[in-house]
Amino acid sequence: MTNRIYLDYAATTPVVPEVYKAMRPYFSEKYGNPGSLHSFGQEALAAVDRARETIAALIGARFDEVIFTSSATEANGLALRSVAKKLKAESHKVIVSAIEHKSVLEAAHELFPEVVELPVSHEGIVDIEALKGALHERTGLVSIMCVNNEIGVVEPIAEIARIIKEFKAVSDGPLFHTDASHAFQHLPCNVDELGVDMMTLCAHKIYGPKGVGALYVRGGVDRDLRRGTENVPNIVGFARAAELAAERRESEEKRLRKLLARFVEGVKRTYPKAEINGPAAEAANRAPHIVNIAFPGKKGEELLIKLDNAGVAVSTGAACRSRAVLPSYVLEALGHPRERARASVRISFGMTTTEAEIDEAVQRLADAL
Numbered sequence: 001m002t003n004r005i006y007l008d009y010a011a012t013t014p015v016v017p018e019v020y021k022a023m024r025p026y027f028s029e030k031y032g033n034p035g036s037l038h039s040f041g042q043e044a045l046a047a048v049d050r051a052r053e054t055i056a057a058l059i060g061a062r063f064d065e066v067i068f069t070s071s072a073t074e075a076n077g078l079a080l081r082s083v084a085k086k087l088k089a090e091s092h093k094v095i096v097s098a099i100e101h102k103s104v105l106e107a108a109h110e111l112f113p114e115v116v117e118l119p120v121s122h123e124g125i126v127d128i129e130a131l132k133g134a135l136h137e138r139t140g141l142v143s144i145m146c147v148n149n150e151i152g153v154v155e156p157i158a159e160i161a162r163i164i165k166e167f168k169a170v171s172d173g174p175l176f177h178t179d180a181s182h183a184f185q186h187l188p189c190n191v192d193e194l195g196v197d198m199m200t201l202c203a204h205k206i207y208g209p210k211g212v213g214a215l216y217v218r219g220g221v222d223r224d225l226r227r228g229t230e231n232v233p234n235i236v237g238f239a240r241a242a243e244l245a246a247e248r249r250e251s252e253e254k255r256l257r258k259l260l261a262r263f264v265e266g267v268k269r270t271y272p273k274a275e276i277n278g279p280a281a282e283a284a285n286r287a288p289h290i291v292n293i294a295f296p297g298k299k300g301e302e303l304l305i306k307l308d309n310a311g312v313a314v315s316t317g318a319a320c321r322s323r324a325v326l327p328s329y330v331l332e333a334l335g336h337p338r339e340r341a342r343a344s345v346r347i348s349f350g351m352t353t354t355e356a357e358i359d360e361a362v363q364r365l366a367d368a369l
Helices: 017-023 039-058 072-087 102-111 128-134 157-168 232-270 300-309 329-333 338-342 355-368
Strands: 066-069 093-097 114-118 139-143 175-179 198-202 213-217 275-277 290-294 344-348
Touching: 017 232, 039 066, 039 232, 066 072, 072 102, 072 139, 072 175, 072 198, 072 213, 093 102, 102 114, 114 128, 128 157, 157 175, 232 290, 232 355, 300 344, 300 355, 329 338, 338 344
Parallel strands: 093 114, 093 139, 139 175, 175 198
Antiparallel strands: 066 213, 198 213, 275 290, 290 344
């Protein structure tokens, strides 16, 4: 059987051995409920607290400013719901970008009577002037993702935070939330340097387990925001994955940029009409692990199937929506026609991706085209 090549790391990543090793005792040896008062429970609670301390330290936050969730989607929803509840959302509006993750867009439209979707440039950068014009004393929240999950563009989060801070100096201003699910493994996510009030993190995007995320809330988290028994093994795994991601961030950034350049060069050689959606491959404002490419004259879904049959896993967009045969709203927001959106696929690299796999994937892509 042809060796399979996984190029969908933006959808999920494998749990690395170091993370699995950290998690394993909490499945069958240290299995107490962290809500219990006896020693088994207190042992589990101590593990959760250590994990919380680890993640808080990695983002420059306090212990009490981090709450664990079941996913980034839940964390995004909690962020918006907490603001809506606090501000009585019927009298406030929320500002998001047109290319936010659906979990943010859907929660925004559900919870707030007025939602401003900021336009983006051809590369996917939020229109800063539109943001300035949209800010109002009734604006309760601005939510802009740090790295887009479909095209890999890195948004100017610190600049946006400065604009919001300047607005708040003369008027009541909004809180600022960012979804950093796809940013943490490649960019320093210090909450003070970014200037955010809330931030979402996700374990399974950084070689941790599925089923756990985190929400940072400046000033401390209301523990009533989320109830239920903590998933101790997953939380422990999340913290270990975050440690490893921070340790390997610089070296992986350099390695993945080389792989990205190698892949794009191979694609252009194979199919000269191919075009990158979002920032150029060499652009500084792109994450190194995600590239979205249009193949004019082809259909993305058909190409995905051909590649899968050839043993190469890619995607046509966000994994949460990839079963729906719809053109990407993200690509349409960039100004691309529906035909181009339908002709596009997302390729994403990871820790185990090698140069040999890149070269082989390009060859199989050539055969599929």
